[in-house]
Amino acid sequence: MAAAIALVCVDPRLNHELLRIQVRQRLDRLRLRADRIFILNDVGGNVGTNFRSTVAMLKQLKEPLVFCATLHHDQCLAAEQGLRTPLQTNAQRMGAVLNEQGARCPVLTGNILTENNVLRWTDEPARRHQSFSMGRL
Numbered sequence: 001m002a003a004a005i006a007l008v009c010v011d012p013r014l015n016h017e018l019l020r021i022q023v024r025q026r027l028d029r030l031r032l033r034a035d036r037i038f039i040l041n042d043v044g045g046n047v048g049t050n051f052r053s054t055v056a057m058l059k060q061l062k063e064p065l066v067f068c069a070t071l072h073h074d075q076c077l078a079a080e081q082g083l084r085t086p087l088q089t090n091a092q093r094m095g096a097v098l099n100e101q102g103a104r105c106p107v108l109t110g111n112i113l114t115e116n117n118v119l120r121w122t123d124e125p126a127r128r129h130q131s132f133s134m135g136r137l
Contacts (some may be wrong), residue, residue, distance in 0.1 A: 004032070009076055027067055044085060087122070
């Protein structure tokens, strides 16, 4: 079995199931397969004990990590209190933990719109809504 991890904030407005669906869609676009997608949280979505322990557990289970992501969201209470690490710094810390544990996988970043839990990946262009006309130009 293979696993993926997405790290988000502890904010109760974030819907883990909606985020899991969007992570699975991204895995599909990357042609990666994960049997399990772990949505982890910590204050501000910062790399902490939860992430470190999960990576260690997966290593012990001999379950390879194929993908990791650190995701921030707007309207973040932790950020307002100065408790959130910048997104790129968090990605670097995530990579360092993976390196320490001997895990090799891509680390991506993204931003979540709190009001609807829509995830926008920083390395993909924003999707635009386009109307569809039935045969008329």
